[in-house]
Amino acid sequence: MSASDEAAGTAPGYAPHPYIGGRTAVLSALAAWRMRWPGAPRVIVLTGDPGSGRSRLVAGFLMLCDPEYRKRLPLDDLDPATVPPDLPAPAVPDPRGRTAAQVLWLLADHLGLAAARAADVFPALAALDEPVAVVVPDVDQAGPVRAANEPARLVREVLAPLAATPTVHLLAEVPRELAGELAGALPRGQVQVIDLDAPEWADPEGLVLQAETALTPEAGAPDLPFTTDPAARRALAEALARRADGSRLTVRLAVQSLFTRPEGFDPEDEGHLPATVGEVLDLHARRLGADPLILRQMLAPLAFAEGDGLPVQLWRPLADAVAGRDMSQVLAEGMLLAAPFIEPVETGGEEDPAGDVSGDGDGARPQAARTLIRLAHPALAAEIRAAVPDARGVQTRIAMALLEAVPQQDWSRADPYVRDHLAGHTLDAGLLPQLLTDPGLFIHADPVALRTAVEAVPLDQLGAPARTYLRTAPLFTRTEAPAEVRAALLESAFVEDGLPPYAEAVHGLGLALPWRTLWSLPLPGVLSVTTGLVPAPDAADPAAPADPGAQAAPPPSGGAARPVAALVVPAGTPGSRPLPPPETAPAPESAPADEGTEPQAGTAPQPAALLLHDLLRPGYVDADPARVRRPSEEERAASPYAFSRGADYLRVWARESGEVVTALVSDSPFRDADLSPEGVLLTATERGVTARQILAPAPAPAAARPPAGEATAPAAAGIPAQSTGPAPTTAVPAPPADAAHGPEGDRS
Numbered sequence: 001m002s003a004s005d006e007a008a009g010t011a012p013g014y015a016p017h018p019y020i021g022g023r024t025a026v027l028s029a030l031a032a033w034r035m036r037w038p039g040a041p042r043v044i045v046l047t048g049d050p051g052s053g054r055s056r057l058v059a060g061f062l063m064l065c066d067p068e069y070r071k072r073l074p075l076d077d078l079d080p081a082t083v084p085p086d087l088p089a090p091a092v093p094d095p096r097g098r099t100a101a102q103v104l105w106l107l108a109d110h111l112g113l114a115a116a117r118a119a120d121v122f123p124a125l126a127a128l129d130e131p132v133a134v135v136v137p138d139v140d141q142a143g144p145v146r147a148a149n150e151p152a153r154l155v156r157e158v159l160a161p162l163a164a165t166p167t168v169h170l171l172a173e174v175p176r177e178l179a180g181e182l183a184g185a186l187p188r189g190q191v192q193v194i195d196l197d198a199p200e201w202a203d204p205e206g207l208v209l210q211a212e213t214a215l216t217p218e219a220g221a222p223d224l225p226f227t228t229d230p231a232a233r234r235a236l237a238e239a240l241a242r243r244a245d246g247s248r249l250t251v252r253l254a255v256q257s258l259f260t261r262p263e264g265f266d267p268e269d270e271g272h273l274p275a276t277v278g279e280v281l282d283l284h285a286r287r288l289g290a291d292p293l294i295l296r297q298m299l300a301p302l303a304f305a306e307g308d309g310l311p312v313q314l315w316r317p318l319a320d321a322v323a324g325r326d327m328s329q330v331l332a333e334g335m336l337l338a339a340p341f342i343e344p345v346e347t348g349g350e351e352d353p354a355g356d357v358s359g360d361g362d363g364a365r366p367q368a369a370r371t372l373i374r375l376a377h378p379a380l381a382a383e384i385r386a387a388v389p390d391a392r393g394v395q396t397r398i399a400m401a402l403l404e405a406v407p408q409q410d411w412s413r414a415d416p417y418v419r420d421h422l423a424g425h426t427l428d429a430g431l432l433p434q435l436l437t438d439p440g441l442f443i444h445a446d447p448v449a450l451r452t453a454v455e456a457v458p459l460d461q462l463g464a465p466a467r468t469y470l471r472t473a474p475l476f477t478r479t480e481a482p483a484e485v486r487a488a489l490l491e492s493a494f495v496e497d498g499l500p501p502y503a504e505a506v507h508g509l510g511l512a513l514p515w516r517t518l519w520s521l522p523l524p525g526v527l528s529v530t531t532g533l534v535p536a537p538d539a540a541d542p543a544a545p546a547d548p549g550a551q552a553a554p555p556p557s558g559g560a561a562r563p564v565a566a567l568v569v570p571a572g573t574p575g576s577r578p579l580p581p582p583e584t585a586p587a588p589e590s591a592p593a594d595e596g597t598e599p600q601a602g603t604a605p606q607p608a609a610l611l612l613h614d615l616l617r618p619g620y621v622d623a624d625p626a627r628v629r630r631p632s633e634e635e636r637a638a639s640p641y642a643f644s645r646g647a648d649y650l651r652v653w654a655r656e657s658g659e660v661v662t663a664l665v666s667d668s669p670f671r672d673a674d675l676s677p678e679g680v681l682l683t684a685t686e687r688g689v690t691a692r693q694i695l696a697p698a699p700a701p702a703a704a705r706p707p708a709g710e711a712t713a714p715a716a717a718g719i720p721a722q723s724t725g726p727a728p729t730t731a732v733p734a735p736p737a738d739a740a741h742g743p744e745g746d747r748s
Contacts, residue, residue, distance in 0.1 A: 014077065014078055014079040015074060015077040015078060016206070016209065017060050017064075017078065017082065018074070019056070019059065019060040019063060020053075020056060020057060020060035020206070021206055021209045021210055021213060022203045022205065022206020022209055022210070023053075023060075023201075023203050023206055024079055024081075024082055024203075025200065025201060025203065026046075026057060026194055026196070026201055026203070027057075027060075027061060027079075027081075027082035028079070028081040028082050029044070029192070029194060030044065030061050030084070030171065031064070031081060031082055031083060031084040033169065033171060033192075034065060034084035034085070034087070034133060034169075035084055035085050035087075036131070036169065041189070041190055041191055041192040042166075042168075042169050042170070042190045042191070043163045043169070043170045043171075043172075043183075043186060043190055043191040043192070044170070044172075044191070044192050044193075044194060045174055045179050045183045045191060045193045045194070046058065046171065046172065046173045046174070046194050046196070047173075047174050047175065047176045047179035047193065047194070047195050048176065048195055048196030048197045049176065049196075049197050049246070049247065050140075050175075050249070050377075050378070050379030050382060051247045051248060051249025051250060051277060051377060051379040052196040052197055052246060052247065052248060052249075053196060053248035053249075054137075054196060055137060055138055055173065056248070057196070058135065058137040058171070058173050059137070062089075062090075062092065062135060062137075064082070064083055064084055065084055065087070065089055065090055065135075066089045067088070067089060070086065087133075090132075090133035090134060090171075091107055091110050091111060091132060091133065091134045091135070092134075092135045092136070092137070093106040093107045093110065093134075093136060094106070094137070095136060095137075095138060095139055095141065095142035095143075095154055096138050096141040096142065097141070097142075097143070097144050097307065097308070098142060098143070098144070099142075099143060099144065099150060099153075099448065099452060100142070100150060100153045100154040100157045100158050101118065101157075103136070103142070103154060103158055104118055104157075104158050107121075107134065108124070111125070111128075111132060113125065118157075122161045122162070122164075122165055125162070125165045125167055125168055126165050126166065126167055127167075128167045130167075131167045131168070131169055132167060132168060133169045133171075134162060134168055134169070134170050134171070135170075135171045135172075136154075136158075136159060136170070136171070136172045136173065137173045138173060139151050139154055139155065139159070139172060139173060139174045139175065139178070140174075140175045140378065141378060142154045143452065144306075144307070144424075144446070144448055144449040144452050145306065145421075145423070145424040145427060145449055145452045145453045146306060146424060146428070147424060147427045147428040147453075147456065148427065148452050148453060148455070149456075150452070151174075151175060151178060152178060155172075155174065155178045155181060155182050156181075159172050159174070160182055160185050163182060163185065163186055163191065164185065164186065176195070179193055179195075180193075197246050202246050204241060204246065207241040207244065207246065207248060207251060208234075208237050208238050208241040209237075210241075210248060210251060210252075211236070211237035211238075211240040211241050211251045211255065212234055212237035214251070214252065214255045215227050215233045215236060215237060215255060216233065221255075221259060222259060224262055226267045232267065235267070239270055239273055240254055240255070240273055243270060243273040243274065243275050244274070244275065245275060247276070247277070249277055249377050250274055250275070250276060250277055250279075250280060252376075252377075253274075253277060253280040253340060253341065253376065253377075253380070254273065254274050254280050256340035256341075256376075257280055257283070257284040257287075257340045259340075260284070260288075260336060260339055261287065261288055261336070265287070272287075276383075277379060277380055277383045278383050278387065281295055281296065281299075281383075281384075284337075284340060285337065288336065288337055290334070290337050294330060294334070295334075295337055295338065296384055296387065297319065297323045297327065297330075298319060298330060298331060298334055298337065298338050299338060299341060299342070299375065299384055300319070300323075300384055300385075300388065300394065301314075301315055301318035301319050301321075301322055301398065302315070302342065302373060302374055302375045302381065303375060303380075303381040303382075303385050304318075304322075304381075304385060304394065304395060304398055304425070304428075305374065305381075305421075306417075306421035306424040306425065306449075307417070307421055307449075308345050308347065308372055308374065309372030309373050309374030310372060310373050310374065310417065311370060311371075311373075311415060311417050312371050312373055313415075314402075314415065314417060314418075315331065315373060316328055316331055317401050317404075317405065318398050318401055318402075319331060320401070321394075321397040321398050321400065321401040322394055322397065322398065324397075340376075341375055341376050341380060342373055342375060342376065343373075343374060343375075343376050344371055344372070344373055345371070345372040345373070345374055346369065346370075346371055346372075347369070347371075347372060348369030348370060391428075392428070392429055392430060395425050395426075395429035396429040396431060398425050398429075399422060399425045399426045399429050399431060399435075402418045402421075402422045402425060403422065405418050406418060406419075409438075409440075410440070411438070411440035411441050411443070411444040411445070412440070412444055412483075412509070412510075414444070419441075419444050419445050420445055420446040420449050420450075421449065422435070422445075423435065423441075423445065423449065423450050423453035423454070424449065424453055426453075427453045427456055427457070432453060432454070432457055433457060433461050433462055433463060433466065436454065436462065436463060436465060436466035436469065437463060437465050437466075439465070439487075439494075439502055439505045439506045439509065440509055442465075442469045442486075442490055443483055443486050443487045443490060443506070443509065443511070444483060447473055447476035447477050447486065448477055450469075450473070451470070451473040451474075451476070451477065454466060454469065454470050454473070455470065464497065464499055465494070465499060465502055467497075468490070468493045468494055468497045468499060468502070469490065469493075471493065471667065472489055472490050472493040472667070474667060475489050475665050475666075475667055476489070478665065479665050483511060484511050484512055484513060484514070485514070485662075485663075487506050487509065487511045487513055488513045488514050488515055488662070489664075489665070490506060491506040491507065491513060491516075491517055492515075492517045492520070492690060494506065494517075495517040495519065495520045495690070496517075496520040496687065496688070496690060503517060513695060514652075514661065514662030514694065514695060515662065515681065515692040515693060515694050515695055516692065516693045516695060517690060517691070517692050517693075518615075518616060518617060518618075518680065518691040518692065518693055519613075519614075519617065519618040519690070519691050520688060520689065520690040520691070521567075521613065521688045521689045521690075522687070522688040523567065523569060523573075523611075523684075523688040523689050524686055524687065524688060525570045525573065526567055526568070526569055526671065526672075526684045526688060526689050527568040527569060527570070527608055527672075527684075528567075528568045528671065528672040528684065529565060529566070529567050529568070529672045529673070529674055529682045529683070529684045529689055530565075530566050530630070530672075530674045530682070531563065531564070531565060531566070531615060531631065531674050531675070531676035531680065531682055532563075532564050532565075532566050532628040532629060532630050532631070533561040533562065533563055533564065533628070533629045533630075533631065534561060534562045534564050534612070534621060534623045534627055534628055534629075535561055535562075535629070536560060536562070562614065562615075562621065563614075563615035563616055563676060563678060563680070564612050564613065564614060564615050564621050564623075564628065565612070565613045565614070565615050565682050565689065565691060566610060566611075566612060566625075566628055567611040567612070567613060567684075567689055568608050568609070568610060568611075569608065569609055569610070569611045570607065570608060570609070571607035571608060571609045572609070573609060573611055575611055575620055575622075576609035576610060576611040577609060577610050577624075577625055578609055578610070578625075579608060579609060579610050579625065580610075580625045580626045610625045610628075612625070612628070613689075615676060615678075615680055615682070615691060616678075616680065616691075616693075631676065631677050635677045636677055638677060639655070639676075639677040639678075639679065640654060640655060640656075640679065641653070641654065641655065641661060641675055641679050641694055642655050642675065643673065643675045643681065645673055647669045647670065648665060648666045648667075648668065648669045649663065649664070649665050649666070650663065650664045650665075650666070650670065650673055650681075650683065651663045651664075652664070652675065652681060652694055661694065662694065664681070664683070664692075666683070666685055667687075668685045668686050668687060669685065669686075670683055670685055671684040671686070672684045678693075679693060679694040680692065680693050680694070681693075681694055
């Protein structure tokens with residue numbers, strides 16, 4: 001830094017912050033907040049126009065707060081008022097690309113809070129013995145889908161409750177349109193709003209220093225009269241800062257534009273200097289002899305891109321879609337034109353968040369290295385989008401181009417960007433409900449991004465398949481399940497919701513599903529379930545529908561005994577029969593308590609009855625309950641499978657090896673479960689009863705083996721408990737912290 005102390009906005013005799021180069025007044029306020037100086041506010045809301053340098057300021061302040069990074073800074077040369085004490089680093093949950101719930105759980109896990117639901121996090125924080133410092137930067141970049149407006153959700157559901165918690169000292173970097181809402185919820189004296197564009201915080205001399213530093217050869221500037229001569233460099237820096245009126249981004253882009261082609265630039269003519277980010281684009285294009293509209297059309301696909309950026313190979317087809325013409329030659333010849341405004345992003349070597357890179361469903365495979373292209377700053381993207389006269393039409397054309405890029409509409413082979421972010425583009429175009437009919441997309445798209453987009457659509461605009469996806473998606477994010485498990489959970493959900501053609505479509509996707517869902521009954525009152533056998537029907541006991549409105553399943557051929565599901569239901573359920581006497585088939589009159597719950601005191605047993613259903617196909621069975629035979633211990637022991645379960649998590653494992661065959665997680669607690677010798681898994685929840693045929697061994701979710709001591713399944717109605725697993729205890733794995741928002745604020 002070559003400018004004087006006064007130019008840097010620094011007290012005489014002190015050096016400016018080497019990363020920020022000024023902002024002394026703001027740094028002093030932040031240091032007072034960090035040391036909890038008497039009179040300092042507990043909450044600081046940092047805001048300003050896009051491009052005002054909010055993110056850079058917070059990053060520079062965090063350098064001073066990190067014990068390790070402090071060792072690399074010249075602390076003795078800085079103004080002591082700007083240097084916080086040597087304390088443990090504050091908690092900094094990164095919201096970029098994350099949902100509000102993900103940010104909350106990042107914070108909870110970092111602090112080691114004992115909380116299972118979002119509602120538990122804030123009381124746990126309030127109960128801490130010592131206050132905690134929390135810094136939340138880049139709130140404007142929260143969320144995996146831009147059109148879902150996750151920054152507002154983050155402010156309302158996370159930052160506002162954090163700010164209201166007395167033990168939390170919060171620093172949040174927030175867009176101006178949300179700053180007042182966050183600050184307005186707190187009493188006066190507890191919160192301070194620092195607007196970087198307000199006169200008391202603007203620091204115009206610091207902006208001059210930024211420009212002057214960027215123009216030095218040491219910073220990479222070419223040797224030019226106005227970069228090598230200190231006086232000329234200072235004069236140009238002052239002119240740039242004056243014209244930019246406080247916008248750090250405008251100065252940065254103007255200098256990058258100038259260095260792209262300095263020929264013909266006159267530093268004495270302020271007409272060559274931009275006042276806004278938009279003017280940087282237009283002046284740069286004209287200086288290079290191009291139409292400014294052409295430059296904006298080139299950059300528009302990047303401005304509308306979701307996530308970390310756009311794959312290089314998609315830039316041209318999306319530019320064609322935006323411009324409505326072939327842009328291949330323009331892009332080939334226009335890299336110098338676009339260069340000051342774009343930057344590459346190298347990705348790879350990380351686990352694919354969608355659980356599948358190549359479409360083979362292997363969620364453990366590393367993501368292939370790839371190059372993305374993005375604009376140099378989110379405010380630049382916002383400027384380009386704002387100038388588009390028909391943004392919804394542009395998004396529609398982009399969405400259509402992305403759909404055409406899916407090979408033979410096979411989502412397993414789609415580019416990860418197309419697979420994961422098409423929903424974001426169609427949401428912005430108002431077309432997302434029309435897209436939500438393809439099970440392949442539901443299975444292969446990143447569950448967090450797709451779920452966020454679907455949740456942004458009013459429920460009454462969603463079709464039946466989308467509503468099924470919406471209720472199932474929390475299981476995807478909760479378990480971080482790979483593609484096969486997502487497919488299996490969705491297949492069951494389609495059957496449960498009366499959408500069997502969609503369930504069959506899932507089986508047609510070529511994935512190795514761990515089960516096939518045979519049938520599902522909407523019986524919210526079911527008390528318990530078990531499997532059994534009914535002797536072959538004869539004239540005295542015909543198979544007929546138990547419910548007049550239901551269809552009976554055909555009896556098995558050859559006089560073989562019929563496998564049935566025996567469902568204990570409340571007395572009076574249509575088609576049910578009284579339970580047989582205890583000596584014939586003893587059965588409780590109420591359902592067994594869920595694992596980890598206790599019966600309510602004073603609750604009378606509920607009168608129960610028995611409803612029989614074919615085990616292997618849809619259809620009720622009308623038979624005398626006394627004739628139902630339970631599988632023998634020998635028959636059960638000969639079965640290749642056994643199972644164990646917790647409150648809402650069930651594992652099926654091979655008897656011989658003890659290896660898990662598959663695992664089932666439920667969106668509501670299990671009331672009961674049973675596994676027939678034929679390998680049909682019968683489960684009951686508050687939603688009803690579902691039967692799944694276990695198929696050949698398939699990959700299991702992350703929890704690969706049943707932990708020692710996991711709960712065995714309780715006995716169903718009148719059937720002694722079979723030996724299904726190790727000794728009973730409760731062991732349900734905790735869901736991961738990095739999850740999307742759950743319907744009730746939990747980790748799902």
